[in-house]
Amino acid sequence: MKLDTRAIRYLTNEDWRVLAAVEQGSKNHEVVPTPLITQIAGLRGGSGVHKCISSLAKVGLIAKVKNARYDGYRLTYGGLDYLALHTHRLRSTIFSLGNQIGVGKESDIYITASPTNRQQVLKLHRLGRISFRSVKANRDYLRNRSTGSWMYLSRLAAQKEFAVMKVLRREGFAVPEPIGWSRHTVVMEFIDSFPLRMVESVPEPGKLYAELMDMIVQLARRGLIHGDFNEFNILIQENTVPAAMDGGEEKVQLRPVLIDFPQAISTNHANAQMYFDRDVGCVKRYFERRFKYEADEDGPFFQDAMKGSVIEQRLDVEVEASGFSRKMAKDLERYVERAEDGVDEAEQADAAEEDEGDVEDEDAEEEGGEAVLPQDPQVDDPKLAEEIGGLSLGDDLAVKPLDRGRDFGLMPLEVPSEPDIAAEKVHSKKKASGWAI
Ligand SMILES: Nc1ncnc2c1ncn2[C@@H]1O[C@H](COP(=O)(O)OP(=O)(O)OP(=O)(O)O)[C@@H](O)[C@H]1O
Ligand SMILES: [Mg+2]
Numbered sequence: 242m243k244l245d246t247r248a249i250r251y252l253t254n255e256d257w258r259v260l261a262a263v264e265q266g267s268k269n270h271e272v273v274p275t276p277l278i279t280q281i282a283g284l285r286g287g288s289g290v291h292k293c294i295s296s297l298a299k300v301g302l303i304a305k306v307k308n309a310r311y312d313g314y315r316l317t318y319g320g321l322d323y324l325a326l327h328t329h330r331l332r333s334t335i336f337s338l339g340n341q342i343g344v345g346k347e348s349d350i351y352i353t354a355s356p357t358n359r360q361q362v363l364k365l366h367r368l369g370r371i372s373f374r375s376v377k378a379n380r381d382y383l384r385n386r387s388t389g390s391w392m393y394l395s396r397l398a399a400q401k402e403f404a405v406m407k408v409l410r411r412e413g414f415a416v417p418e419p420i421g422w423s424r425h426t427v428v429m430e431f432i433d434s435f436p437l438r439m440v441e442s443v444p445e446p447g448k449l450y451a452e453l454m455d456m457i458v459q460l461a462r463r464g465l466i467h468g469d470f471n472e473f474n475i476l477i478q479e480n481t482v483p484a485a486m487d488g489g490e491e492k493v494q495l496r497p498v499l500i501d502f503p504q505a506i507s508t509n510h511a512n513a514q515m516y517f518d519r520d521v522g523c524v525k526r527y528f529e530r531r532f533k534y535e536a537d538e539d540g541p542f543f544q545d546a547m548k549g550s551v552i553e554q555r556l557d558v559e560v561e562a563s564g565f566s567r568k569m570a571k572d573l574e575r576y577v578e579r580a581e582d583g584v585d586e587a588e589q590a591d592a593a594e595e596d597e598g599d600v601e602d603e604d605a606e607e608e609g610g611e612a613v614l615p616q617d618p619q620v621d622d623p624k625l626a627e628e629i630g631g632l633s634l635g636d637d638l639a640v641k642p643l644d645r646g647r648d649f650g651l652m653p654l655e656v657p658s659e660p661d662i663a664a665e666k667v668h669s670k671k672k673a674s675g676w677a678i
Pocket of ligand 2: 474
C-alpha cells in the first residue's frame with residue numbers, strides 16, 4: 242500500500258473538513274451516508290460538500306460504496322494516511338516526507354524530517370495486511386470484521402507502540418525516542434543503523450549477547466516482555482570511540498537499539514514465561530547460527546528476572562494507566578496471537594475456540610459505537626486486496642539496506658509559499674496529481 246502524497250499539498254480546508262467528517266462517521270457506520278457527511282462537516286451550502294466529496298473520491302481518499310440500503314462513502318487507508326499526516330503537520334511533528342525504508346509484515350516505514358530538519362521515521366501500521374496470506378486462523382478471524390476494525394486495530398497498535406516506547410525511553414532503555422502518534426501512525430527518532438540481521442560479524446559476540454540478554458531481563462524486571470525479540474527488531478548502531486579516549490587504538494562500539502513494540506506483553510500475562518523464553522531462545526539460536534557463539538551457561542530464566550521486579554516500578558501498569566485500556570490490549574492481543582507464524586497450530590486452535598464466544602459482542606462495542614455491518618474485507622476493497630495479495634513477506638522485504646549519506650528524497654508536505662508561485666502553477670500541478678478541476 243503505497244503512500245502517495247502528491248495530492249496532500251492541494252487539499253483545501255473544506256476538503257480536510259469533509260475527509261475528517263467521513264472518518265468521524267466511520268466510527269459507527271461502515272458506509273457513511275452522504276447526508277451524514279454533510280451534517281458532520283458543517284459546511285454551508287450543499288454543493289460545496291459534493292464538490293469536496295468528488296475531489297476526495299477522485300484521488301482515492303474516500304471510496305463510494307453501494308450498500309443494500311443506501312449509497313455512501315468509506316474512508317480508505319489512503320484517506321487515513323492523509324489525516325494522520327495532516328495532524329503530524331499541524332503539530333509540527335513532520336515537515337517533510339521522504340523515501341520508504343522498510344516494509345514490515347504489517348507496517349510501512351518512511352523517512353521524514355521535522356521542521357528543524359531532524360531525521361525521523363514514520364511507521365504506518367497496517368494490520369490486516371497479512372490476513373490475505375497464509376495465516377488461515379487470522380483470515381477467518383477477520384472475515385466478519387469491517388474495514389473499520391482494521392483501522393481500529395492499526396490505531397491500537399500505534400497507540401500501544403507509542404505508550405510503550407515513551408516509558409521505556411524515559412527509563413533509559415535503548416529505544417528510539419518516540420515523537421508523536423496519530424491514528425495508525427507513530428513518528429520516532431531515526432536510528433542510523435543496520436538491523437542485526439544484516440550484520441555479518443561482530444568483534445565481540447559474547448559482549449553483544451550479554452547486552453541483549455540483559456535487555457530482556459531488565460524489561461521483564463519492569464513488567465514487560467518484547468514478544469518479538471529477533472534480529473530484525475534489534476538495530477545495531479556503530480559508534481567510533483577515538484583512540485585518545487580509550488587509551489589504545491580507535492575502536493568501533495556496537496550499540497543495540499530495540500524497536501517494534503505492538504506485541505509487547507505484560508509479565509502478568511498467563512503465557513508470560515513462554516514469551517520470555519521464546520525471546521531468549523531467539524537470540525540464543527541466532528548467535529549460534531550466525532556468529533557461532535554459544536553461551537557457557539543456560540538462561541536467563543523468567544523466575545530469576547522476576548525476583549528483581551517491584552510493583553511500584555512496573556511499566557506495564559503505567560502503560561495501561563496511560564489510556565491503553567485492558568479492553569484495547571485484549572483486542573490487539575487477540576489479533577497479534579493469530580498473526581504469529583511462530584505459534585504452533587494446536588495453540589492457535591485452542592485460542593480460537595476460547596475466543597469464539599465473545600467476538601461478536603466485542604464487535605458491537607468497538608469504538609463505543611453501534612454494531613458495524615459484517616463485510617468481507619476482500620469484497621469491501623478488491624483493489625486493496627489485490628495489492629496486498631501481491632506482497633511478498635520474505636526476509637528481503639522486511640529489511641532494506643540503508644544507503645547512508647543519501648538525502649532520503651525528503652519533500653515538504655506544504656506547498657512552498659514563495660510569492661513567485663503563481664496560482665496558475667498550483668492549479669496545473671493540482672490537475673496533474675489527479676484532481677478533478
Ligand atoms: N527508528 C528506526 N530507525 C531506523 N530504522 C527503522 C526504525 N524503525 C524501523 N526501522 C526499519 O524498518 C524495519 C521495520 O520496522 P518494524 O520492525 O518496526 O516494523 P514491523 O512491521 O513490525 O516489522 P515486522 O512485522 O516485519 O517485524 C526495521 O527492521 C528497520 O529496518
Ligand atoms: Mg519488526
